[in-house]
Amino acid sequence: MSALPGCPLPVPEGEQTVCLAHGEGGLLTRRLIRDRIQRVLSNPVLDQLADANQIELGSPRLFCTTDTFVVSPQFFPGGDIGSLAVYGTVNDLLVSGAVPVCLSLGLILEEGLPLTELDRILASIQSACQECCIYVATGDTKVVPRGQCDRIYINTTGLGRPRDTMPPGPNALRPGDVLLLTGNIAQHGIAILAERENLGLTPGPRSDSKSLAGEVACLLPWFSAVRALRDPTRGGVAAVCQEWAEASRCTLSLDETCLPVSPEARAVCELLGLDPLHIAGEGNMLLGVDSAVAEQIAAALRGAGYTEAAIIGKVRPRDLVPVTVVTSLGHERPLVEPLGAPLPRIC
Amino acid sequence: MKHQQEYRDPGSVRALLASLRPRVSRRWRIMEVCGGQTHGLLKHGIGAALKEEVELVHGPGCPVCVTPVEIIDQAVQAALLPGVVLTTFGDMLRVPGNQGTLSQARTQGGSVRTVYSPIDAVAHAAAHPEVEVVFLAVGFETTAPASALALLQADRLQLKNFSLLTSHVRVLPAMRVLLEQNASGIDAFLAAGHVCTITGYEEYRELAQAFRKPIAITGFEPLDLLRGLRACLELLEQGDIDVVNCYARSARPEGNESARALLHQVFQVADTPWRGMGVLPAGGYALREEWRSFDARLRLDLGETSPTRDCSACRSVEVLQGLIKPTECAAFGKECQPDHPLGAPMVSSEGACAAYYHYHEVPAMSASGQAVLSWEST
Numbered sequence: 183m184s185a186l187p188g189c190p191l192p193v194p195e196g197e198q199t200v201c202l203a204h205g206e207g208g209l210l211t212r213r214l215i216r217d218r219i220q221r222v223l224s225n226p227v228l229d230q231l232a233d234a235n236q237i238e239l240g241s242p243r244l245f246c247t248t249d250t251f252v253v254s255p256q257f258f259p260g261g262d263i264g265s266l267a268v269y270g271t272v273n274d275l276l277v278s279g280a281v282p283v284c285l286s287l288g289l290i291l292e293e294g295l296p297l298t299e300l301d302r303i304l305a306s307i308q309s310a311c312q313e314c315c316i317y318v319a320t321g322d323t324k325v326v327p328r329g330q331c332d333r334i335y336i337n338t339t340g341l342g343r344p345r346d347t348m349p350p351g352p353n354a355l356r357p358g359d360v361l362l363l364t365g366n367i368a369q370h371g372i373a374i375l376a377e378r379e380n381l382g383l384t385p386g387p388r389s390d391s392k393s394l395a396g397e398v399a400c401l402l403p404w405f406s407a408v409r410a411l412r413d414p415t416r417g418g419v420a421a422v423c424q425e426w427a428e429a430s431r432c433t434l435s436l437d438e439t440c441l442p443v444s445p446e447a448r449a450v451c452e453l454l455g456l457d458p459l460h461i462a463g464e465g466n467m468l469l470g471v472d473s474a475v476a477e478q479i480a481a482a483l484r485g486a487g488y489t490e491a492a493i494i495g496k497v498r499p500r501d502l503v504p505v506t507v508v509t510s511l512g513h514e515r516p517l518v519e520p521l522g523a524p525l526p527r528i529c
Numbered sequence: 530m531k532h533q534q535e536y537r538d539p540g541s542v543r544a545l546l547a548s549l550r551p552r553v554s555r556r557w558r559i560m561e562v563c564g565g566q567t568h569g570l571l572k573h574g575i576g577a578a579l580k581e582e583v584e585l586v587h588g589p590g591c592p593v594c595v596t597p598v599e600i601i602d603q604a605v606q607a608a609l610l611p612g613v614v615l616t617t618f619g620d621m622l623r624v625p626g627n628q629g630t631l632s633q634a635r636t637q638g639g640s641v642r643t644v645y646s647p648i649d650a651v652a653h654a655a656a657h658p659e660v661e662v663v664f665l666a667v668g669f670e671t672t673a674p675a676s677a678l679a680l681l682q683a684d685r686l687q688l689k690n691f692s693l694l695t696s697h698v699r700v701l702p703a704m705r706v707l708l709e710q711n712a713s714g715i716d717a718f719l720a721a722g723h724v725c726t727i728t729g730y731e732e733y734r735e736l737a738q739a740f741r742k743p744i745a746i747t748g749f750e751p752l753d754l755l756r757g758l759r760a761c762l763e764l765l766e767q768g769d770i771d772v773v774n775c776y777a778r779s780a781r782p783e784g785n786e787s788a789r790a791l792l793h794q795v796f797q798v799a800d801t802p803w804r805g806m807g808v809l810p811a812g813g814y815a816l817r818e819e820w821r822s823f824d825a826r827l828r829l830d831l832g833e834t835s836p837t838r839d840c841s842a843c844r845s846v847e848v849l850q851g852l853i854k855p856t857e858c859a860a861f862g863k864e865c866q867p868d869h870p871l872g873a874p875m876v877s878s879e880g881a882c883a884a885y886y887h888y889h890e891v892p893a894m895s896a897s898g899q900a901v902l903s904w905e906s907t
Contacts (some may be wrong), residue, residue, distance in 0.1 A: 511578070
């Protein structure tokens with residue numbers, strides 16, 4: 183006779199997968215937190231293990247952002263859900279003009295998740311935190327019955343303190359300003375798509391998931407000339423441009439021939455009928471800058487190793503269409519926002 | 530990728546455009562048959578660049594657009610059956626039927642999976658013997674061989690849980706009907722290169738001579754399309770009739786014999802309904818008698834569906850036959866947009882209405898004051 187569904191059976195030592203008892207608040211929960219999570223992520227704040235831990239931000243004002251990560255597959259070329267959950271939230275702080283300080287970490291685990299997989303993800307979280315000079319300040323773990331989530335979901339809430347100077351934001355964009363990208367677009371979305379759909383490409387596209395701290399550091403001397411910066415994640419560059427056009431009441435015009443897209447991402451887009459402007463990246467930034475220093479900023483980025491950095495368009499007074507793309511043949515067409523999941527072509 | 534760059538080279542495109550213009554004495558009406566060509570012509574601005582010389586008439590060659598509403602309804606019906614997984618290409622998910630879309634069926638608990646190839650649907654059936662996997666098989670001669678291959682593979686694997694809901698259509702009978710009616714006044718055709726790659730183009734010669742219309746077979750890149758237009762314009766200006774293959778890197782007169790053999794093994798030519806055009810004689814493919822056990826309609830007893838609801842605001846029937854441009858429809862860009870389409874041509878990545886929505890020339894829009902103000906995000 184089988185056990186009742188959802189019954190949290192006692193789990194013998196040496197069990198290799200997450201079980202419901204790991205989330206029930208008893209001995210197994212404490213072991214999971216102490217031996218696996220805290221052991222890897224240990225720092226003086228997290229180690230308080232209080233219901234609410236005290237942190238030192240060094241500023242009366244703080245930035246707060248939250249994001250939830252449900253990516254499938256959890257491990258993909260160029261990254262995994264753990265590092266993505268750190269970089270994604272850190273980048274939201276960075277592009278908002280904050281210095282990231284710490285994160286909270288909420289884990290939702292599916293019953294049956296191999297503990298080795300959880301360990302790999304935790305190690306990846308810790309490694310990304312060290313790279314970004316931040317720490318996990320508090321956390322929570324829940325386990326749901328098999329089939330009620332896809333292996334693991336992660337929520338991270340990030341706290342940061344303000345920089346001395348910050349770009350004013352997209353409503354400061356004005357006609358004549360220049361749009362600039364710090365790296366290849368669409369790389370993350372295409373890597374996930376190729377992996378999920380088993381497109382079998384060699385070499386397969388790799389996610390660009392990473393912290394944007396290096397790019398931001400490179401831009402700091404130019405911050406007074408930067409109007410706005412954003413990482414084009416879901417919805418891609420097209421979605422950010424639509425938001426900026428709305429905020430600035432200007433028209434944004436992109437030059438298709440200048441868009442930095444890797445050959446492998448371009449190949450997948452061609453194959454599936456996708457527009458790279460609609461596809462998420464996780465390691466580049468769109469900037470709106472004063473035209474007087476745009477070339478210098480692009481050169482500074484390229485000089486710092488961001489070799490794909492490129493000027494991709496300009497801002498002009500608002501006309502009928504908020505965002506346009508000029509093709510290689512000089513034809514200007516509207517760029518509309520993606521609807522949702524991009525759909526492949528069928529013939 | 531090599532081809533893409535080679536056939537998009539801006540210098541070559543501009544040179545070809547410049548050489549074309551002086552040779553044309555009047556404005557000709559040329560229909561591009563395939564939705565992929567429509568998108569190529571609009572996306573790269575070729576229609577706009579040649580607007581004095583050519584009026585592009587957009588043809589019915591969008592597989593999503595010509596799939597009858599009744600098939601969508603049967604697919605929705607199948608998806609909502611317990612133990613059935615409906616698989617299809619992504620574009621089909623948002624096509625409205627009488628009972629909503631497949632995407633809506635999914636939110637009601639229906640099981641719908643997007644696949645990139647019917648072979649993926651067979652693999653899903655093999656991995657999940659506990660469910661019935663139905664592949665909604667739509668498209669032209671280009672996708673039908675893959676459906677045939679999937680069926681044969683399922684047969685070889687002795688799968689008892691895989692079936693096809695087919696609505697495969699043939700291009701040539703539709704071209705014939707359009708010419709017989711010739712309500713759109715077509716002077717020449719750009720025929721679809723990928724279809725001819727499968728079927729060959731011997732039969733096109735008879736059509737061209739019977740109706741005295743030149744036909745150029747083209748691909749989808751700017752230079753392909755321009756070479757096709759050049760061939761049509763030269764023939765029209767000289768008063769000659771011929772079929773010219775401007776896609777020789779892929780299309781041969783006899784087509785792809787192994788793909789044709791696959792088609793023949795699994796399908797037979799049959800009178801077939803087209804959305805917006807009625808039942809076309811020999812207009813599509815039906816499963817041969819010996820493969821009836823793979824017919825989802827029989828396996829799942831998919832019944833007759835309710836009569837098609839007429840959407841008076843949507844003029845996609847006229848768009849599909851080249852009778853009007855998408856922008857001539859009062860609903861275009863207003864009630865009808867990609868996120869809330871009234872008709873299939875606004876849904877599909879091959880549809881003419883979607884092509885206009887995404888690629889219509891910006892200055893032309895401003896100048897003509899077309900109904901595109903909904904693009905404004907205000």
